[in-house]
Each structure stands twice: as structure tokens, then as C-alpha cells.
Amino acid sequence: MSLKKIEQVKQDRGFKLFDLIIYGLVLLAVAALFIAVFATRDKSPVTGIKIYIRAEAVFEYSFGSAVPSGETLDKRVETKEDENGVTVTVRADEKHLNVIYIDKAKKTAKMVEANCNGGQCKYFPAIDDNNKYIYCDPHGVKVEPLSRDWDNPNIII
Numbered sequence: 607m608s609l610k611k612i613e614q615v616k617q618d619r620g621f622k623l624f625d626l627i628i629y630g631l632v633l634l635a636v637a638a639l640f641i642a643v644f645a646t647r648d649k650s651p652v653t654g655i656k657i658y659i660r661a662e663a664v665f666e667y668s669f670g671s672a673v674p675s676g677e678t679l680d681k682r683v684e685t686k687e688d689e690n691g692v693t694v695t696v697r698a699d700e701k702h703l704n705v706i707y708i709d710k711a712k713k714t715a716k717m718v719e720a721n722c723n724g725g726q727c728k729y730f731p732a733i734d735d736n737n738k739y740i741y742c743d744p745h746g747v748k749v750e751p752l753s754r755d756w757d758n759p760n761i762i763i
């Protein structure tokens with residue numbers, strides 16, 4: 607490198623005006639995406655719970671009526687109801703077991719037991735709004751709000 611080129615590099619500033627404009631635009635785009643994703647979530651209260659085994663609906667529970675109703679759509683599901691809530695036992699097959707507890711007073715659903723390796727689905731937060739779900743990948747069991755809109759899951763209209 608010549609001495610002339612070295613002197614020229616020393617005199618140049620680190621960032622040129624065009625660089626700063628580009629960095630600013632990228633920062634604004636990231637901030638806008640962050641706001642669009644996290645500020646427009648559907649935080650409306652859950653109206654019911656639907657349980658699927660490998661994309662097949664097997665149980666529905668509705669909080670909306672005066673008397674909450676649970677409907678078993680499949681023989682692989684057993685329910686036990688008391689005054690506080692409903693315990694739903696889902697057997698995807700002979701070996702796979704998932705237990706979901708639906709709290710009537712709080713209008714929430716939580717996976718309380720699973721015999722999958724690691725039991726990672728037990729650590730999902732309880733479903734208390736239309737934006738949350740529980741998924742046990744090894745068993746193919748999914749618990750989601752009854753009124754979840756899969757075409758537009760994050761935006762409130």
C-alpha cells in the first residue's frame with residue numbers, strides 16, 4: 607500500500623452519511639417489525655379449549671355457556687370433572703399419555719402430566735388468552751383456544 611493511500615485512509619471518517627442513513631433505516635424496520643409482532647397479539651380471554659391428536663380434533667370444552675360443556679369426540683379421551691375444573695386424559699396410543707387440567711374459575715388450561723421424553727410440554731405456560739397453545743411433539747397432542755384464528759393469529763381486528 608502506498609503512503610498516499612495510507613494518508614487518505616487516515617483522513618476518512620469511519621462512517622459516511624450514506625452508511626448512517628442505511629443503518630438508521632434498518633433500525634427503523636426492525637423496530638416496526640418488533641412492534642407489529644408483539645404489540646398486536648390477541649390478548650382476548652379464552653372462550654374454550656380444543657384438543658387435537660395428530661391434527662384430529664378429539665375434545666372441545668367451552669367456557670361461554672352458563673353451564674360449561676365438555677364434549678369428547680374420541681374414545682382416546684377420558685374426562686373427570688369436579689367443581690373446580692376438568693381433568694382430561696389423552697392417550698395418543700397405548701404408551702403415550704397426556705393429562706390436561708382445565709380450571710373453570712380461572713378459564714385456563716395447563717398440561718400437568720406427560721410421559722414423553724423430557725416432558726417438555728409440561729413447561730408450556732397455561733392457556734389464558736387466544737394467543738397461547740400447548741404442543742407435545744412426541745405424542746402429537748396440541749391444546750389450543752377454541753376461537754383461535756389460524757389465518758390471522760396475531761392481529762386483533
